Amino acid sequence: MFRGNCPTRVDEKGRLKLPADFKRVVEEKYGTQFYITSRDGRDAEIHPMSEWEKIEEKIAAIPSFNPAKKKLLDHINYYGHATEIDAQGRLLLPQILREKTNTMGDVLVFGMQTFLKVTNREAFVNKMESEPMNEEDEKALEAFNL
Template sequence: MFRGVNSLHLDAKGRLAIPTRYREALTRHCNGQMVITVDRDHCLLLYPLPDWEEIERKLVKLPSFNKHARRLQRLLMGHATECELDSAGRILIPPPLREFAGLNREVVMIGQGNKFEIWNEEAWNTQRAQWLAEQGEDGELPADLESLSL
């Protein structure tokens, strides 16, 4: 289970050092093999390979004549890139994905259970502030979240 917010730095080659506290779990779970892809919120999603393969199987089964399904397939699978932890615990984020998410030196990596989100730090701070401001606006929770107690 991946959780927490981590402020990190990309090096000049576009490599991101995965926080030490996640490395052992990633090595155990996927031997450091991961997949990185885009998200509609203009961040990146980083999955351990077995988790990504499960999602990919579901995406492939979506109806290809449904324009929303095709869009999702094109975005997620079309941008999916395999990466692996190097001996220093880093992954290389390809230039097109860095450009998509507006990643420069300062990034934020957020644990989301079975995956991570990777954000441009400024974009994350702006989006987080917006979500917090909207928190009380829409009032009702979806039915499946009503029993969640915080």
């Protein structure tokens, strides 16, 4: 399981060096194949291929005429790219995704249980400051005993 946050950088060629804590999980559990995409155009998502295939199965179960499915497929395919981790532990983020999400230079990599989220460091800090947890959020989480 991926958890926590690791600040890192995306180099000038668009390669993200997987932080050591996350690389260890990948080596122990997932292998070298990944699907990198975005659902919203704000953050990049790095899915180990075995986890991504579970998502694809769920998507396949949704009727083809469902408008939300069509939108989701548009996003994940437009930004999406299957890739393999290289010998130095780096993943190439697709250029169109790097540009849209501004995931170049300083980034944060978050463990999101079954995938990694890559986001622009400055934009994320600004969002945390402008949208702090509030009482309504706390009440919503209480319903899940959190």
